[in-house]
Amino acid sequence: MAEREVDRSVSQTVKAQLALRDQLLSGALRPGERISELQAVETTGASRTPVRMALVRLEEEGLLEAIPSGGFMVKAFSERDISDSIELRGTLEGLAARFAAERGVSARELEPLKECLAAIDELLGQVPISVDAFSSYVALNARFHALLTELSRSPPLIRQIDRASALPFASPSGFVMAQSALPEAKQILIIGQEHHRVAIDAIENREGARAEAVMREHARLAVRNLRLALRNRTHLDLLPALALIKTATD
Amino acid sequence: MAEREVDRSVSQTVKAQLALRDQLLSGALRPGERISELQAVETTGASRTPVRMALVRLEEEGLLEAIPSGGFMVKAFSERDISDSIELRGTLEGLAARFAAERGVSARELEPLKECLAAIDELLGQVPISVDAFSSYVALNARFHALLTELSRSPPLIRQIDRASALPFASPSGFVMAQSALPEAKQILIIGQEHHRVAIDAIENREGARAEAVMREHARLAVRNLRLALRNRTHLDLLPALALIKTATD
DNA sequence: TGAATACGTTATGTATACAGTAACTGGCGA
DNA sequence: TCGCCAGTTACTGTATACATAACGTATTCA
Incomplete structure (x- = not known):
């Protein structure tokens, strides 16, 4: 039994994407830092699948960078x-x-x-x-x-x-x-x-x-x-x- | 028991993305046509999760368009x-x-x-x-x-x-x-x-x-x-x- | 004492099960 | 005969289980 609060008004993917972008732009996550999927799952309230979709979108958006060995990190800018x-x-x-x-x-x-x-x-x-x-x-x-x-x-x-x-x-x-x-x-x-x-x-x-x-x-x-x-x-x-x-x- | 042939040399996501892009650019899929996830699963050999990641990437790339009611369609260009x-x-x-x-x-x-x-x-x-x-x-x-x-x-x-x-x-x-x-x-x-x-x-x-x-x-x-x-x-x-x-x- | 290797833990990639919704079809009524 | 409503089907969105690979730590040997 999942006691997870599910908000069906917006898709979980969008919710996760917005939440993660907020974290990125507000400074909660620092450049170069690795983003943990599980941690993102906890902070966004969505499950791993939508979180992963959000991470892919944010990578394409240019805010994240894929790590060759797996996962994503916050992109750093000069x-x-x-x-x-x-x-x-x-x-x-x-x-x-x-x-x-x-x-x-x-x-x-x-x-x-x-x-x-x-x-x-x-x-x-x-x-x-x-x-x-x-x-x-x-x-x-x-x-x-x-x-x-x-x-x-x-x-x-x-x-x-x-x-x-x-x-x-x-x-x-x-x-x-x-x-x-x-x-x-x-x-x-x-x-x-x-x-x-x-x-x-x-x-x-x-x-x-x-x-x-x-x-x-x-x-x-x-x-x-x-x-x-x-x-x-x-x-x-x-x-x-x-x-x-x-x-x-x- | 999965008799699916798994090629571990490249990630399933990348494999699916390349296969789908090929299908798009070679004309196997026509503009405006809806892309079926299950069909993509069969043609690419990957399972739904990597296929979905590939679809998201292709959407960000501009080759696909999200359908409001769900799923993706091949984007049409004037x-x-x-x-x-x-x-x-x-x-x-x-x-x-x-x-x-x-x-x-x-x-x-x-x-x-x-x-x-x-x-x-x-x-x-x-x-x-x-x-x-x-x-x-x-x-x-x-x-x-x-x-x-x-x-x-x-x-x-x-x-x-x-x-x-x-x-x-x-x-x-x-x-x-x-x-x-x-x-x-x-x-x-x-x-x-x-x-x-x-x-x-x-x-x-x-x-x-x-x-x-x-x-x-x-x-x-x-x-x-x-x-x-x-x-x-x-x-x-x-x-x-x-x-x-x-x-x-x- | 330092380095290397092996083992364990953790996290990612992948697959699949489940639920909800939208679209389609068939039947019934006007 | 056409339109509307209901049932069914199929597909997407979501959640989670499983396997594999990487990283860290501890132990042992030089």
Whole structure:
């Protein structure tokens, strides 16, 4: 008789995947550390089969690495890995912006994007920016990027961008980190808003090359900011770094 | 008592994954068709657990699609999906070329690339090109692209390019298709060689922007060729199209 | 005292049993 | 004759049992 509490509203596999990803991004599991299946079974409440499926998915997602002798370990990232990921994502988003511009986008479709920017403007008007406001900003910004990506109308590209964003987004500890590491964050965010505005303008006027260029420039700026932020810290730890991607990319 | 023949030299999961991918790319399974786990168990010789792991991996790879009510189906691709994939891959390779140029590559590292090009030159010298020669060309070209990607020294980028190439490469039926659909294939391949030569030259001289530009131009040419080839066919079928990516991308 | 080997423990890979759900088919009623 | 409902079948999702391989520890020999 299994006294295991079974929640049938979501699949056990999805539940395990979300739980494990949380553990990974929150820092409960450290880079290089081996993940024990049995331990995962206990912490997630699912049985071994769904846990294994979740581990496979997380490996494909890039958060885990298969150990040749068996099992999985938490993947470790270098500083360059992270800045490369930012540039990679920016390049992909640039392509998405170009597709959007070339393929044409109606004014109606651009409306939600503009609303996002306006909402962010309002947040940035606050002095100083509260933690709550910053958290709202992150959500709004993620929404903006998702909407922009959608405008490309290219499922393969959207899919690829999602994959490239797996690390950057969804790290809950990012907010605090951003506060401490990026005191000049606000100025950076304001410049980001400018970039986004140019991108929308370019898409509206069907200038593909300009739309692409500004998104890539945006990413390069993010890389420079990341380097700057990291220089202030002696040790590069995985999770704070992961968290940084999120803020530096946006 | 299991009379199942167990090959312990490779894991059952890998065996199942390879077998299923073969079935997908060879056309044994048609787009939109639901994949039966039990059927896969019989054809691959592995049991359900490894088969399921393989299915999850193939879904992440983009060859399969999860059905909401359960199970997986063979993913279907539109003509635009395919041309977008080519452009996507070209964009990523452009970034790789730029990284290689900016980060510097020794003459020794470029040697194998040049050898590839020379070997391809020799193949293209034949009149007419035999099927065997074409097959060799495909292998050599894949090697060239892989080597170029490696030069970027960026694991995240290399990983992403691998993913973006999952569809393009590894389709065995591509050769025949290429022969029938692209009678002017040879001329196209010769132009491709030119592009690759320029890319190497740019990397050698550390001209990142030029290296990136030529690889992207290369991809755009491939897209045009794909469109041309497809115009000659009334119906776009998944597998021939998949196969075409391989030849058109290279 | 150190190193190597053997044994035991543990965890992963694999197989299979079980349960629940969705789809299909057949029958009945309008 | 068509549509709807119920029963049945088959497949997926989940759990668990079993086998094998790897790792750690202890003991023995040099």
